Amino acid sequence: MAATAARLLGARVRAGVVIGAGRAPNGDAPSALETFVGGHPVPTPDSERAGRRALAIAGALAAEESLLVLLSGGASALMAVPADGLTLDDKRRTTERLLRAGADIQALNAVRKHLSSIKGGWLAARTRGPSRTFAVSDVVGDDLSVIASGPTVPDASTFADALDVLRRFGGVDAYPKAVVARLEKGDRGEVPETPKPGDARLSRADAAVIGGRRDAMEGAAREAAARGYQVVRLEDPVVGEARTTAPSHLRLVMARVAGVGRPVCVVSSGETTVRVTGRGKGGRNQEFALAAAEPLASLGVPAAAASIGTDGVDGPTDAAGALVDSTTIARAQTAGLGPPGRYLDDNNAYAFFEALGDLIHTGPTDTNVGDLQVILFS
Template identity: 70%
Template sequence: MPNVRIIAAGKAAPAMAAAAARCLGSRIRAGLVIGAAPAPCPHGFESIVGGHPLPTAASEEAGRCALALAGSLAADERLLVLLSGGASALMAVPARGVTLDDKRATTERLLRAGADIHALNTVRKHLSAIKGGWLAAHTRGACRALAISDVVGDDLSVIASGPTVGDASRFQDALDVLERFGGAAAYPPAVVGRLRNGARSSAGAAPETPKPDDPRLARTTTTVIGSRLDAMTGAAGEAASLGYHLLRVDDAVIGDARTAAVSHLRAVLARAAGVGRPACIISSGETTVHVTGGGKGGRNQEFALAAAEGLARLGAAVVMASVGTDGIDGPTDAAGAVADSTTLERARAAGLSPDRHLSDNNAYAFFDALGDLIHTGPTGTNVGDLQIILLA
């Protein structure tokens, strides 16, 4: 059996590396774990804690170590890449002519403008020397990647920005993303310059990302081994054990968090009309937030706050939770929040304005004052967001 070198990157990296070490044992010749927080790693593995949601100098160090490990692979060895949510930020190598600060500023601007993961990663891949297939292109041996997906639809080229997958997007697509989210003038000149140079030329100073038919990727395969549907299955099993009648909504919850909260609540409650009580409605996905205020929060907290008015109108015993399965919602220490049919009444009694907090993107302060934030701490995985509605 061939020897193996392992790169594990993402919020589930320590656990995935440990599982691989148990399975492969003495066949492992080298290992690198790139995680979001300090955690025990298998003996002999190097460990680096990168930055998230924005890359840091440690992220760049991690990315360069990953490229070096991939490049050291002998032709008769195998590279095992273990990917999970967060790897795009935790493992970052800026492309030529672009600095880490340029990438950080671009990522932050896109996030605040409400760009979804597909748009965000289209840009990231064209500013990177490791994303968009570049990691696998550095190897001489065969590469096998296993991914835990935090991306709706499980697009292999989007999960962790596809370091082992050929990229069908082009420089012009990345430029189009910038135009949709603020215009080129809102982004660092070096970023815009690289994308424009790449769009004008197929090689040279700004070569395109490896494409799906690139011969350098011929010995690389990538497989999804976990996704949001697994989280829903786990939640459904727990709810059933507690005696709830189930309604599982597999259609992904996507789009702007405020808009999605209102439309999703209306749609699923209509579908639940014929479900026995007590009922549990389970859904999942990943929304976005267009940040225009100066407050603090995340997409799950904003989703819950936007749903509060609809919950109040029901006049019945109903409670909803929206949480990130990684235990981290935006730049906060909360995983999400709980809202129910009494949220607005309790808020107004406490002198809180739901509308003002929502317009200021300040859902964290709102739910913190009510004691309705959900704190789990980092969960060690990431398969997107989960919404649970309970009806008495």
């Protein structure tokens, strides 16, 4: 996104930052753009350096200059500036705890915005001139205040909302004292709220979503049709806890393909969650696939299912997701792996699929529009 914008705008770009996940951004960055390698899904010191540099650039703009912000999934972690009184470690520990507790992105980012000096509209509030944001969305519903935690748009959530999230996901005692203290001060009106709808500081800020999960579905559907598949698209987002959502999703799929000619490809998208209680390794797409393995085998028909993170990263692993088919359970038994439930209980789907050679590795894709599920029947 940054390389294309810089090419189109040319000499009009005088300063900026480009932040990649885990490695330097692809493409040749113009000399006017500083590159950073941030962390994901939790921020790193480079995430903070990148965020502070972005704030500095925004604050230095003249009133007649414009701020262009290009966002994609993961930017909440890639660009981090802790609010006054907080450390990066406070934010990291809070993010990790919420992720392990299974918080969805709306809940997670409501907290993030109230622990930040750049999220929740604060980036755009820093500049004196107009700002224009283009976002590629990994958020179900494409809410601009949730994508990247909304650094350039008004935030309707409150400190009270953030406190409620902590209470729902482990209780306030599970989080750093400094984090809880800030949220409680904010709830009492002792700390300024994030810029709200109608805030004059954001009157010259404009934002639009230019891509999202339906684009991934369209691409998958197009490729399946080109290979001779009848295509069924499920437009409702796939959400909820991965291990419980997968079986119910498969039941929905079977109802939708009844009477449809074979071969058929069912395409869906969304973003599930995982509640981490075990000590294993995996991600939401791997858990979704693993939870679908036994229901898929019980169908008694040739079938395969894949769940994939479109950014090429599923949880804290090197895999994008995993593949299951009608033979997965039988192959697992032959390999002596034991039942899928054992691996799900330990959040260890990665080990299961690694043993079978059924992990999906794409490497970084340089985009993020959520997760994609593809189910095939022959």
